[in-house]
């Protein structure tokens with residue numbers, strides 16, 4: 001049998017090692033040191049963000065955002081059910097209630113019209129997720145937020161390097177969280193960042209990030225000695241991770257260019273098959289620039305999704321069904337949600353099939369995956 005094709009393979013460049021050796025030689029390991037500062041400046045300049053805070057994960061960045069918003073029991077936060085657990089759990093931890101909203105079936109991103117129906121007197125925040133690096137309908141979300149005085153926190157975990165027009169995902173709302181987990185385009189094993197675009201939120205967010213102290217104010221010469229000033233946590237990673245990540249970030253353009261070629265290759269095989277009706281591909285609005293984070297299709301039925309996934313598996317090709325929606329997860333059930341709460345998500349989630357996608361794939365690999373899908377869906381008959 002041909003070599004297996006894995007779903008993901010973490011990205012590496014030839015420069016992480018050199019930066020890691022610099023950290024070893026410097027004997028500065030603990031975090032918020034020179035490499036963390038370099039990562040902050042690089043991200044701020046590249047994406048035009050006023051303030052970046054590097055975190056140990058995107059989960060951590062979302063938790064920091066939730067802490068900064070000072071959410072309380074009784075507050076409500078609207079989150080798509082079709083997302084990773086952290087999008088909801090980061091806000092739930094504050095004591096706020098989660099309200100799940102439904103998705104736009106053409107992208108699997110939250111549907112602003114559905115969000116509108118779920119806004120109450122208690123709603124404090126909305127958390128759009130940019131699934132697969134496809135920008136969510138931010139204009140409509142920001143207009144709703146304006147009208148109802150809500151905070152917006154972008155879950156741009158999958159979105160680094162993608163944009164809507166010239167606005168990078170994560171840099172559009174008041175705050176945005178990105179992930180540097182090894183399954184994302186760029187990574188530090190684990191890692192993330194909070195983009196603080198609303199400068200009014202930054203000062204206290206920085207103290208919360210610095211374990212609830214004003215230590216960074218001491219570095220800036222604003223106070224003589226530092227002390228406990230806020231609720232906070234140990235949100236940032238070590239300098240080893242920051243150094244590793246800096247090397248990766250310096251290769252963002254190469255990373256994107258390689259993925260673009262692979263994505264277009266998948267498209268060239270699969271777009272023509274859409275018309276046969278066995279699956280749909282996401283519809284990408286013209287002003288969305290992708291970071292080509294993932295390639296997924298939405299099968300005509302759950303049976304079709306399983307048939308394709310199993311058929312690929314039998315050919316040594318790893319593919320995965322999308323998220324178990326949070327409202328129907330064990331935790332969602334414990335919180336009292338039922339399948340009717342978000343019917344479109346309930347219907348579509350088990351039909352989303354993510355295909356192998358990473359920088360080490362070859363054109364031949366993509367051709368092999370696509371040929372297998374043609375074969376399994378009876379394409380060309």
Ligand SMILES: *Cc1c(COP(=O)(O)O)cnc(C)c1O
Pocket residue numbers: 056057058059060083084086087129155157158178179180181190191192
């Ligand atoms: C990966 C991911 C996260 C979590 O990121 P971590 O860095 O692993 O904490 C959150 N939300 C979405 C949509 C993700 O894809």
